[in-house]
Amino acid sequence: MAGTGTLASLNARIVACELCPRLRTHCTEVARLRRRAYADWEYWDRPVPSFGDAKARVLALGLAPGAHGSNRTGRMFTGDGSGDFLYPVLHAAGFASQPTATSRDDGMKLNGLRISAVVHCAPPGNKPTPEELRNCSRWLDEEMRLLTGLRVVVCLGRIAFDGLLAHAVRTGKLTTRAGFVFAHGAEYELPGGLIAIASYHPSLQNTNTGKLTRAMLLKVFQRARQLAQGPPAEPAEQKRAAPMPKHSRNSHGNR
Numbered sequence: 001m002a003g004t005g006t007l008a009s010l011n012a013r014i015v016a017c018e019l020c021p022r023l024r025t026h027c028t029e030v031a032r033l034r035r036r037a038y039a040d041w042e043y044w045d046r047p048v049p050s051f052g053d054a055k056a057r058v059l060a061l062g063l064a065p066g067a068h069g070s071n072r073t074g075r076m077f078t079g080d081g082s083g084d085f086l087y088p089v090l091h092a093a094g095f096a097s098q099p100t101a102t103s104r105d106d107g108m109k110l111n112g113l114r115i116s117a118v119v120h121c122a123p124p125g126n127k128p129t130p131e132e133l134r135n136c137s138r139w140l141d142e143e144m145r146l147l148t149g150l151r152v153v154v155c156l157g158r159i160a161f162d163g164l165l166a167h168a169v170r171t172g173k174l175t176t177r178a179g180f181v182f183a184h185g186a187e188y189e190l191p192g193g194l195i196a197i198a199s200y201h202p203s204l205q206n207t208n209t210g211k212l213t214r215a216m217l218l219k220v221f222q223r224a225r226q227l228a229q230g231p232p233a234e235p236a237e238q239k240r241a242a243p244m245p246k247h248s249r250n251s252h253g254n255r
């Protein structure tokens, strides 16, 4: 059970977490074998902590660390193709201090944005099990409670979108996930004022095929910045009756 504390102590507990033996074993095996291109790297090989601004009004929520990306570098979306696509967009949208992310020591600073994931350990085939998703949900719940200025969550991929909705149900913001449909650019305002924006994940599978272009992702983060000007959402601590969701407010449409 996650306790109270600061984002720094939360990250320390995430890094020390051993709740998912399959994932911990997989990460260690990846780190042992390495990829030839990273033969001189000492892989991080721990759960990857969240990264960015403690006063963030926008949270970018991903799926999980990449085996040779974050599991190697120890920082979210750093050191693989997904990050190489994401960080230039965050820089262009004014959230990141530089467009390139190569290591934990590259000087990157995020402003107004925090990056996390629904699973903090790299899963085989990028597919966490339902139990692993449940295990890791405690960290998302705590992070959302600690981010008191949060206004917008950009869900990078369907699993992150589902993870946010599950969080909203667990914390009493929603009574049902019915009616929430994942589509790139779709926006939903949750009871309490938090706005969810769905986006395709910047995986190579999506970016190499043109399913997700730089312009599409930039539009999502520019929209997030615009929406983040509003008042912070209510904290998720109090369970209460939830009204029906307001669907696809100013939706960008399905693409």
Ligand code: SF4
Pocket: 014, 017, 018, 019, 020, 021, 023, 024, 047, 119, 120, 121, 132, 135, 136, 137
């Ligand atoms: S995936 Fe999450 S819950 Fe599972 S071991 Fe990693 S940090 Fe812990």
